[in-house]
Amino acid sequence: MLAVRPPAAPIGVFDSGVGGLSVLRHIRAQYPNEHLIYVADSGHAPYGDKTEEYVVERALAVTDFLLSQGAKALVVACNTATVAAIKAVRLRYTDLPVVGVEPGLKPAAAASRNGKVGVLATARTLKGEKFLQLRAQISEATRAEFLLQPAVGLVDEIEKGDLRAPAIDAILEKYVAPLLDQGADTLVLGCTHYPFVKAGIERVLHTHGRDAVTLIDTGDAVARQLGRLLEAAGLLRPELKPDATLHGYTSGDPAALRQAFNDLLGLQPAVEKMAV
Incomplete structure (x- = not known):
């Protein structure tokens, strides 16, 4: 069982690298008042040539990290991780709203x-x-x-x-x-x-x-499904304030993720190394 998270808690989004930023931009566009944490597991990328067991292990480790940062919901913004690991994530965290991506x-x-x-x-x-x-x-x-x-x-x-x-x-x-x-x-x-x-x-x-x-491209549909789950759980952040935060973490090179945020989304959030 997870501790009850408040609506003001952040949404956790992760991918093996920078690809999940394509989903993150849809989430920010649809829910601009939500706090967001993005994890690029670049130190263990790509997932596509790894065994299913390895991807499951990484998905659970990253989910644990995001929960330690207070995440109220999880978006597995990686097709490979969704296919290989989302079932294991949902089995471990039965009370956590979890959204995956799958080919449309x-x-x-x-x-x-x-x-x-x-x-x-x-x-x-x-x-x-x-x-x-x-x-x-x-x-x-x-x-x-x-x-x-x-x-x-x-x-x-x-x-x-x-x-x-x-x-x-x-x-x-x-x-x-x-x-x-x-x-x-x-x-x-x-x-x-x-x-x-x-x-x-x-x-x-x-x-x-x-x-x-x-x-x-299914990013828009993923964001809509996230909103439905948050609303059903009473976890949508109600205040429309210009104070929504975005923070990045990576198991790879923080400078590379900062560059990706800037080049792909035109954003400059704080990015830290993730020791997981």
Whole structure:
């Protein structure tokens, strides 16, 4: 059992690196008066090539840390960690509102005109039991065909911070083009890092004459679900004051996370090293 947290307590958000900042920006936009703590577990990234047991261990360790900082709710802003570890987190902390992210297969199936949906994600996400069950369920309900494509190395390149790097463009061409060749008219960005290279993906689409392809990013839906859980638990911070705080922690290099906050979100929060 957790101690009851007050509505003024912060929301904890974590990812293996900076990708979860794409979810954090939706949370800040929808709930500007909420205090936020962001953890980038960059010292143990990427999660996509780790075993499920390792990802579970890290997810529980980061959750413990966020709870020690007073977090009232948790957003697992990482597709790989959601697939591998969210069940373990919920089993350990039954009273904690927990929101995960998963590839937006349902909205993608609804958006597709020809029923062919490309899914870009990490190899770990695409192999996960939770994801495979979701794909089977939605495929049966909608008859959509999901074309799975692990984007090997893309998270590593995004973490370096140069989103216009030739290496990123080369990876995007390598993995997006085959999905287009198979007829995909909708692409799911199945990793929270990927919205930050949306412009690069759109360049690939334009090069192949496929500007009409729809891109699906689930960050907005994650923020809405967080709000529903907080409201149901009576944990929404009621005061609309310009004093909401944002604090960053990382198991990697604090300077790198500060740079990511600035480059990706235009923010300059305090960032500290996390000894976990």
